[in-house]
Amino acid sequence: MTTKKDRTPGRPRRFDPDQAVATAQGLFHAKGYDSVSLAELTEALRIKPPSFYAAFGSKHGLYARVLDRYAETGAIPLGDILRDDRPVADCLKALLEDAARRYGADPKTPGCLVLEGSRANDTDARAASSAFQVAAEGVIRAYVAERFPEAADRVTNFIGTVMVGLSAKARRGHDVDRLLASARIAGHALSQELSR
Amino acid sequence: MTTKKDRTPGRPRRFDPDQAVATAQGLFHAKGYDSVSLAELTEALRIKPPSFYAAFGSKHGLYARVLDRYAETGAIPLGDILRDDRPVADCLKALLEDAARRYGADPKTPGCLVLEGSRANDTDARAASSAFQVAAEGVIRAYVAERFPEAADRVTNFIGTVMVGLSAKARRGHDVDRLLASARIAGHALSQELSR
DNA sequence: GAGGTTTTATAGTGATGACTACAAAAAAGG
DNA sequence: CCTTTTTTGTAGTCATCACTATAAAACCTC
Numbered sequence: 001m002t003t004k005k006d007r008t009p010g011r012p013r014r015f016d017p018d019q020a021v022a023t024a025q026g027l028f029h030a031k032g033y034d035s036v037s038l039a040e041l042t043e044a045l046r047i048k049p050p051s052f053y054a055a056f057g058s059k060h061g062l063y064a065r066v067l068d069r070y071a072e073t074g075a076i077p078l079g080d081i082l083r084d085d086r087p088v089a090d091c092l093k094a095l096l097e098d099a100a101r102r103y104g105a106d107p108k109t110p111g112c113l114v115l116e117g118s119r120a121n122d123t124d125a126r127a128a129s130s131a132f133q134v135a136a137e138g139v140i141r142a143y144v145a146e147r148f149p150e151a152a153d154r155v156t157n158f159i160g161t162v163m164v165g166l167s168a169k170a171r172r173g174h175d176v177d178r179l180l181a182s183a184r185i186a187g188h189a190l191s192q193e194l195s196r
Numbered sequence: 197m198t199t200k201k202d203r204t205p206g207r208p209r210r211f212d213p214d215q216a217v218a219t220a221q222g223l224f225h226a227k228g229y230d231s232v233s234l235a236e237l238t239e240a241l242r243i244k245p246p247s248f249y250a251a252f253g254s255k256h257g258l259y260a261r262v263l264d265r266y267a268e269t270g271a272i273p274l275g276d277i278l279r280d281d282r283p284v285a286d287c288l289k290a291l292l293e294d295a296a297r298r299y300g301a302d303p304k305t306p307g308c309l310v311l312e313g314s315r316a317n318d319t320d321a322r323a324a325s326s327a328f329q330v331a332a333e334g335v336i337r338a339y340v341a342e343r344f345p346e347a348a349d350r351v352t353n354f355i356g357t358v359m360v361g362l363s364a365k366a367r368r369g370h371d372v373d374r375l376l377a378s379a380r381i382a383g384h385a386l387s388q389e390l391s392r
Numbered sequence: 393g394a395g396g397t398t399t400t401a402t403a404g405t406g407a408t409g410a411c412t413a414c415a416a417a418a419a420a421g422g
Numbered sequence: 423c424c425t426t427t428t429t430t431g432t433a434g435t436c437a438t439c440a441c442t443a444t445a446a447a448a449c450c451t452c
Contacts, residue, residue, distance in 0.1 A: 010428025206398025
């Protein structure tokens with residue numbers, strides 16, 4: 001049903017904006033927001049700057065769409081991992097291990113797009129990425145707080161710290177095995193922290 | 197003895213290069229290599245670009261001197277912390293806690309200059325910083341390997357992961373208390389990992 | 393004070409960053 | 423066919439980046 005052949009007046013687009021967002025996601029994930037230039041983007045998308053700006057408004061506009069797409073397709077499915085019918089510590093360990101696997105899965109796009117974007121030099125890109133990061137940490141904190149309200153803050157901070165570290169190490173070329181080993185060691189600490 | 201009044205021919209310098217390196221260290225640490233422009237540097241140092249290039253050769257040249265200075269004045273004193281007369285796990289915990297305290301000590305210069313520099317967009321700055329990071333991890337690995345050869349690699353990777361995470365969280369504005377809390381949770385995992 | 397040496401300030405360089413004015417091209421409706 | 427609407431490609435804009443050519447200024451030795 002969602003074919004692009006609607007009956008709209010005007011010259012038709014010669015490219016698919018959704019496909020362009022997917023391509024841009026690969027670039028931003030591989031090189032980071034700052035290191036992807038507009039010239040590089042327009043070349044990869046096979047379009048000229050005016051077409052780019054007509055479709056996305058700005059580099060930030062495209063990045064915002066990339067973040068949305070990442071949240072749907074590439075990010076960690078927190079809702080599936082943080083389960084109410086299993087021990088909290090087990091789920092948090094699963095979270096860290098999922099992160100390790102995801103961050104090291106594709107050497108072309110290592111780490112987490114959101115966490116790395118939160119450290120961009122560009123102020124707007126950093127703010128946009130940080131919003132997703134804050135939201136994710138909020139979900140984790142709420143999940144822990146349900147059964148361990150006293151420990152929720154420090155456990156969430158610890159998880160966030162380890163995940164940022166895993167993403168950074170993935171970017172330095174660490175493979176899944178090494179990331180998983182660190183994730184599991186961190187997991188041991190969680191058992192201890194959440195055992196009354 | 198090291199006054200700057202040597203009997204050398206030529207017009208005398210109107211600024212102290214060592215003091216300039218110290219000032220630049222503050223700037224690089226506060227904003228990151230990429231975000232400090234030459235215009236900003238020359239303004240902060242109260243010198244013009246030609247004086248800058250005569251003294252340091254390039255922005256990279258100054259950054260190299262800043263890294264050397266940081267290793268001497270601001271970095272974690274690994275030699276003092278990793279002691280042979282105390283349990284390895286205790287010393288590694290002390291290392292993480294020292295990192296937490298250092299990274300959060302001054303809100304103007306949060307995190308670790310070396311670890312953050314290793315994630316710069318500029319290739320040369322990244323390489324120069326990474327050399328220090330690799331060297332530091334080598335010291336840690338050798339220290340652990342002396343008494344726990346089998347665990348040295350994964351423990352060192354874990355420590356490195358947590359330290360990068362602590363530095364990143366410091367940059368996001370986390371205070372010393374929160375950093376210390378995460379460092380201590382990580383420390384629990386180390387006890388477990390190094391208890392035969 | 394003349395000649396040699398080094399640092400200084402003025403005023404640039406070329407490359408690259410994100411972004412845009414403009415008019416031709418390609419579709420629809422009348 | 424003519425008008426309207428939207429996208430396209432050409433060819434720029436201006437700001438900022440790290441860096442530099444040049445010559446005057448400030449010190450030394452002789």
